Amino acid sequence: MQRIARLRELSGAKALLALKCFSTWSVFPLMCQYMDGSTSSSLHEVKLGFQKFGGETHAYSVAFAAHEIDEVLANSDKVIFNSLGQLARFGTAAHATHKPVGLRVNPGTSNSPYLLADPARPHSRLGEADPDKIAAVIDQLSGFMFHNNCENRSFESFDHMLGQIEARFGHLLQSEGIAWVSLGGGIHFCDEGYPLEQLAARLRAFADQYQVQVYLEPGEASITNSATLEVSVLDINVNGKQLAIVDSSTEAHMLDLLIYNLPARIEPNTGEHAYLVCGKTCLAGDIFGEFRFEAPLQVGDRISIQDAAGYTMVKKNWFNGVGMPSIVVARLDGTEELVQSFGFDDYVNSLS
Numbered sequence: 500m501q502r503i504a505r506l507r508e509l510s511g512a513k514a515l516l517a518l519k520c521f522s523t524w525s526v527f528p529l530m531c532q533y534m535d536g537s538t539s540s541s542l543h544e545v546k547l548g549f550q551k552f553g554g555e556t557h558a559y560s561v562a563f564a565a566h567e568i569d570e571v572l573a574n575s576d577k578v579i580f581n582s583l584g585q586l587a588r589f590g591t592a593a594h595a596t597h598k599p600v601g602l603r604v605n606p607g608t609s610n611s612p613y614l615l616a617d618p619a620r621p622h623s624r625l626g627e628a629d630p631d632k633i634a635a636v637i638d639q640l641s642g643f644m645f646h647n648n649c650e651n652r653s654f655e656s657f658d659h660m661l662g663q664i665e666a667r668f669g670h671l672l673q674s675e676g677i678a679w680v681s682l683g684g685g686i687h688f689c690d691e692g693y694p695l696e697q698l699a700a701r702l703r704a705f706a707d708q709y710q711v712q713v714y715l716e717p718g719e720a721s722i723t724n725s726a727t728l729e730v731s732v733l734d735i736n737v738n739g740k741q742l743a744i745v746d747s748s749t750e751a752h753m754l755d756l757l758i759y760n761l762p763a764r765i766e767p768n769t770g771e772h773a774y775l776v777c778g779k780t781c782l783a784g785d786i787f788g789e790f791r792f793e794a795p796l797q798v799g800d801r802i803s804i805q806d807a808a809g810y811t812m813v814k815k816n817w818f819n820g821v822g823m824p825s826i827v828v829a830r831l832d833g834t835e836e837l838v839q840s841f842g843f844d845d846y847v848n849s850l851s
């Protein structure tokens with residue numbers, strides 16, 4: 500949070516929490532002291548941001564539905580449409596409510612190491628790519644959103660891609676009616692060693708050159724290493740390797756591990772005793788990863804899985820009916836506060 504506040508101070512950019520990454524609203528009262536507001540991906544997210552985070556609320560969706568657009572506009576300060584079709588359908592309503600209207604632009608370049616999360620993938624549906632088509636409607640717009648960074652730890656890569664955006668769309672950014680530009684999320688400026696000052700200078704120079712307010716939409720960068728998934732060992736077995744079954748699941752509680760074929764992170768991951776730490780669902784591949792421990796694991800042992808805030812609670816599900824982890828906030832004064840727990844009724848009510 501302090502790094503985000505510093506980036507805002509140095510660059511003049513505004514930082515909006517990307518709710519798609521993290522929506523655990525019980526900690527929003529802390530986060531909103533360091534950020535300017537939130538950005539969303541749906542009617543539910545925009546209402547959550549408007550009601551629980553406050554500040555400036557941006558509404559974006561790949562596609563709004565006619566029955567929701569009025570409520571979206573009532574719960575947002577800016578609305579960003581994903582396509583010219585959506586702009587044509589709902590732009591008038593937005594103007595009628597005096598909401599600044601933006602358009603997502605697909606710059607056709609991304610650093611994403613995952614095709615699955617690459618907004619510039621072939622045949623991408625994410626944003627408009629043709630500068631001439633955008634120019635034809637620019638009088639309806641006051642801003643743009645470009646999201647093409649994904650886990651980008653390289654300032655040079657960000658700088659290069661921003662240069663590509665300027666080369667292809669700079670003439671549109673200089674249009675008189677364009678007052679703001681969001682550069683999306685995926686910039687990992689909170690990682691140790693990231694040249695925050697260089698990023699800030701680049702953002703400020705961009706804002707000055709085009710006379711626009713710059714926005715960033717940090718998801719991961721807002722919550723990196725800020726949460727753990729606390730699990731307990733239920734059973735120990737062996738099948739060529741030591742197996743530790745825990746009271747959780749990758750598919751239900753850390754889905755991105757399966758989606759992106761990544762291991763969890765357990766520290767210090769040292770010692771002579773190696774185990775596959777496995778989930779308790781029927782999915783054969785429900786495995787957090789292989790880790791080393793200083794002592795043999797026992798039933799009842801507690802294991803902390805690191806960096807568990809991003810794209811976890813927002814993606815959690817009741818697969819196999821596995822008990823849902825409670826949400827506990829470790830307050831800055833050292834106390835731990837149980838803010839939410841889930842039981843059978845939540846499971847049953849999620850199904851019909």
Ligand SMILES: Cc1ncc(COP(=O)(O)O)c(C=O)c1O
Nearest residue numbers: 517520646684685716717718719
């Ligand atoms: C439009 C937009 N903004 C922000 C984000 C947040 O990205 P990250 O969590 O990588 O910072 C995403 C992620 O998909 C996004 O699609």
Ligand SMILES: NCCCNCC[C@H](N)C(=O)O
Nearest residue numbers: 615616649684718755759761
């Ligand atoms: N560790 C893999 C996570 C990839 N995150 C992609 C986030 C992006 N904002 C998206 O949702 O596509």
